[in-house]
Amino acid sequence: MPDDPLLKITAVDAFYGDFQALFGVSLSVGTGQVAAVIGANGAGKSTLLKCIAGLMHPSRGEILFENAATTNTPAFEALKRGIALVPEGRRLFPSLTVEENLLIGGQSRRPGPWTLARVYELFPILAERRNLPAPALSGGQQQMAAIGRALMSNPRLLLCDEISLGLAPIVVRDIYARLPQITAEGLSLVIVEQDIVQALRAASHVYCLQEGRVALQGAARDLSREKISAAYFGV
């Protein structure tokens, strides 16, 4: 694309103590684009998202967001710059109600189209349950609330870590059906998924990680099943 990508990751290495989780990973996402990162358990997908969101920092390489370096930016600042992460396992705040979880997502007061009313429009079930404590919701509803919480910060880049995890297929389809409403105004999306079918349907670009390395990348429509299987399992 002629203009610079929204997110550009170059040759990133990441470690947990002595254990290396990412080896020279490069990735880029354009404005309004949906990219999927797939791979087996332990391939490094969550690690990658954590690095982008600022929860951890790469020991080598560079992360550029809107052409500014965010390689060592801490998470709370990354959010203020416009990067929001929906963490793996939902992780709503158990002491807060549904509405309080959404409100705290918006506490950074970034300007933008997403308001409490708009989130309730997107996920009406949350409006019905707004005053319940977060743990009272079902898995799918919690996932919606977690996405809503991230949206409330009006991000430019939304990172979704395994939103299908532990949810029934019909619930997963329901959530993914609403993604177009989320990206309608130019929000970019990076989704980490174990559900390859959903990932390929939702994304325009796919990166397949295998043991911390990018084993395959390309436009979703260009990648065949065989190529993906090979990259996924490393055969």
Place this chain on the structure above:
Amino acid sequence: MQWLNVILQGVLIGGLYAMFATGLSLIFGVMRLVNIAHGDLIVLAAYISLIATQAFGMDPLTSLLLVVPVMALIGYALQRGLLNYTLGEDLLPPLLVTFGLSIIIQNGLLELFTADSRKLQAGAIEIQTFQLAQDLWIGALPLIQFVVAVAVIAGLQLLFYRTALGRALRATSDDQAVAQLTGLDTRHIFALAMALSLAVIAIAGVFLAVRANFDPAIGPARLIFAFEAVIIGGLGSMWGTLAGGIILGVSQAIGAQIDPGWQLLAGHIVFLAILAVRPQGLFPKVSG
């Protein structure tokens, strides 16, 4: 009637104990930190009030206007500059650092003010009493202190459950990492919590200074009262802490009535009994 008076006095001082305790449990709730220097900070507040009354001629209750902000600032700086670096997986650093802090405050105060006993004078209000019934009197000052204690706890409840700051504090205590993901700078949040705790301590310290004699060494005993009130009342519940403070106050009052040397012991015994029989406390909200 005699015993009713005793119990009434115990209830009233229980309010003060509850204030001691609320500051302690607030910090534990938000960041799992137990501040061993807690009692010494109460004494520090008392001495700052002493300076305010002596240097500026304020009366103790007016000095609150100075002591509360000063202590809050000290709390923010302390957390941000020192205690934030002790937080983490390991239990030892915060415990030993706050223990070291306790020793430093005690001995610093000793150097600055000597071991002489002090007390602040609040004027006529100290001896004013109301008669509730025949042979049943209530002191104006203890009553005011109790009412303020209840008001502080109610205020904190409001803060925690109806304000954005309270939301941020609860979220941070739930899940520090995810709180950061919503844009909260947890270093700042922790420092605000400590500032809040020290503001409560400031009020408690000034009340302590007016009520009784104080010297640099009485800090640890206040820590113990705060701790006992929290455990008796149950972790996680502010109103439980009030109940705990009252039970402690009443136990001590009854003990003192039996024999003056038994005052403190009676409180400890009730604490140990509750620990033995109902270790989660009387009104717990969390399992600790």
Place this chain on the structure above:
Amino acid sequence: MIVEHATRSSRIGVALIAIALVVLASAPYWGDRQTLRLLAEMFTFIALASLWNLLAGYAGLVSVGQQAFVGLGGYVLFALAMLLDVNPVLAIFVAGPIGALVAVPVALLIFRLRGAYFAIGTWVVAEVFRLVASQISVLGGGSGISLPASVVLAMAPSRLMREFEMYWLALLLAVVILAAIFVLLRSRHGLALTAIRDNELAAQSTGIGVWSIKFTVYVLTAFGTAMVGAFIFLQKLRISPDTAFSVNDWTAFVIFITVIGGIGRIEGPIIGTIIFFALRQSFAGLGSLYLLMMGAVAIVVMLWAPKGLWGMIVERLGWQILPLQRHLVLRKDARGKS
């Protein structure tokens, strides 16, 4: 494959210790009275700090209330010697089991508390002991009591002999306690303790009975602490609730010594005591300023060198004075296979 404990540095260390012990044991013959007193005081602190280190550094039980057992030991000694005519030296060794016995119900109570709340709980227990002691009028109540001359004279025929006796007692206590700790750490239980020290959650998942080990360590520590307490007050010849159960004397100094020397290593308290007393000699007469300084130093050490001075040395140089490490040695057999 076998497990070996010794390293080159520990072999040197053991040899040095043996020499040091001979030198120290003969101190009455080359040292003056002040030196003997100073050394005896150092021995008691080495013992107290080593015991606290075992509790906090290995078992993860941070107590700020060990003064409870120091004072208990002292009062038991006075009670036995004054009221039951027990020989005071013998009374020291009776104080140990009594301390352990008292520690059992105490532990059952305060083990219901965790972490820092456990710490404050130990402090409450010490306060209770102090208040109870103030109520026992036959042992001096609130103002305390002195050991009668008759009891003191029963110890040894001359003052000089008494000083020598006290010195050797201090040395004996420190050596016995350190030896016991060493044996414990070398044993199977010691391996469990080291595992608990390194990562309690992981240790639990391997099936180690963490609660019962902690309980045992607490009781054994009380045993040792009470004996040292009994000795301390035998030497002081006078006891009162405030001195017996003083947080400053028996907990603050002990904690500072262990933190600065190195928590979780057996050599730490020894190093820490030497540093502490060296500093005290230099800064004598500063009173509360000295305590203030120690508090500041402890904080700085805790933040920047949490393993203490000895911990830093171990990390940089891999030394150990006492052979406690366990390393696997691969031995090739005759066919060249290991």
